[in-house]
Amino acid sequence: MITFLVLFVSMLLLYLLLVAGSGGGDGLLGQLFSYQEIGAAIVLAILTAAIARAMLGKAKNRVMNNPGKLLKAPFMFIVFLFPFFYAMAEANLDVAYRVITGRIRPGIVRIRPKLKTDLGRTMLANSITLTPGTLTVDIDEKSGDLFIHWINVKDTKTDDERIKAVCGSFPAWARRVVE
Amino acid sequence: MDAITIAMIVLIAISAIFVLLGAIGLHRFPDVYTRLHAATKATTFGTIFLAVAVIAHGVYSYTKAGAPDQPAYIVLVAHTIVALIMLLLTNPTGAHAIARAARRSGIEPERAVIDDTREVR
Amino acid sequence: MTFGPSEVLLIGAGVLSLGILISLFRILLGPTSADRVVAMDTINTLVVGLMIALGAFYRQVVFIDIAIVYAILSFVTTIFIARYMEQSREKGGSD
Known part of the structure; x- marks a missing residue:
């Protein structure tokens, strides 16, 4: 219903x-x-x-089963658009810089964002694609791990550091909007 | 020149720069994945600014037009918004589909310093 | 000819055409089929932008309607070709 x-x-x-x-x-x-x-x-x-x-x-684990969260989601999404557009502008200046100088250090990394719903994963994957230097390549459907092509790999030690470096605060936002 | 013309020039200039950078990036970068970066991000961003310019132009023309012409501009602005939403939804998804197909059909990322997909396959 | 907001749109449409032309060379050169699909995807986005700009310039709303349909259809095309590339490899064919 x-x-x-x-x-x-x-x-x-x-x-x-x-x-x-x-x-x-x-x-x-x-x-x-x-x-x-x-x-x-x-x-x-x-x-x-x-x-x-x-x-x-x-779809598995839908938000749609929870009416309270469902009503909250559109408002949170509109709030989310502001940091999203800021990150997108930053991403494009970054790409422009790399097109002009040709300075790249590419690689594919695996991150574990720990999102449960399909919608949250879709949203995170699409936000990652449109933000600085990263592009979602593949997803492990069982664990929800994302494989991300990174145009300028930075060296990181722990998993949390790596998630922070790849997608900033987006997993937290995806959780706030749809989970 | 009035304010709307200057605003349009600024918006179209930003859009033109990013569209051209995206197209040039297709030739500057070495492999499929890096080209996807340039192609999807820069052209999507450029098209957003173009659509914003069209919306600004439509709103301006709406205020200037006589009553019989006004509905045409409402239709113009509303349909531009729909087209923009469609682009924003489909572009990253399409890029992701291409990247996944490229990786699964065995194209290696060039000059890669790290590749976590290798251990899974 | 006066220089107003509409003429700026025409210049924007010209730049988009130039971008399409540059991307076409990637379709001709592109070593792998994936490169060609990337270039095609870029051209599709630019064509949608071009239709929006020209629709506003000529005041023809039908151009923008077609841009919406074109955006959806080009997305389906991209997904379809991507699927085909994946499966042709799994069945042992060459790309």
Whole structure:
């Protein structure tokens, strides 16, 4: 049921975003949506959610089972965007520096972020890919270990130091947002 | 020149620099993995700034346009946002798929100082 | 021709085309098929950006609709080719 509701709300928002500007009334609010489109949005969102529910209900250890965390997740995600964009800008200056100077020391390292849910792992892997000098290559599905291609390998001794050097505070953020 | 033109020039200049750096990085780096770094990060970042410039332009045109033309600009801005979200979701995932396929099809990272995937395979 | 915000978009579209051209050489040169897929992925991203810029310049919303569909389809293509590369190796074929 919760899967259905989450799908319904996200499909509704997507449809409404795509038909924005169909209003025909006056002012910004009047121009946004017509009543027909809102009706169509609700019908289509129910249909899509009913069909897709069976497919998306299979993931392991879902956040969707916990309503309290589910309501918290979107807000935490928006807060997460600020450190994310800062890291992304930094990443691009780093890549620019390496394209210009050609100074690289590549390698593939294994890290153990200890995340439990599939969604948390996906989020961490994607954030790692878009942030400084690192790219997720593979995942060990049993233990959740990530293999990361690192463009400028730094020498680290303990596992915690290495996680810190590879992805900064992102595992903590992924845990806060979805676990 | 008015403020919107200057803002657009700044945004497009940032986007142009990163797009070109990404394309040049494809030729500067030695192997698939390092090329992926340049290609995904720099071009995604460049495209984000281009989309932000288009959104700024749409909002500006909305305030300048007459009432009959205004809905077209709402559609423009909303659809640009959807396209941007799609790019942000698909690009890192696609990069990850390519990297994984490259590693599993046996391409070694060049000049690597460490390779933890070797002990697993 | 006046120089306003729209003309800046046209310059941005020109730079994106240049980026596509540079990436095309990687498709022609690229020693392994993985290099070619990386270049193709880059070109797909740039084409989406190009469509957005031109859609805003010509005030044609349909360009941006096509950019959305193109982004999704190019993602599916990339995943499909990546899958193919993985499996052709496992079955003992060459790339």
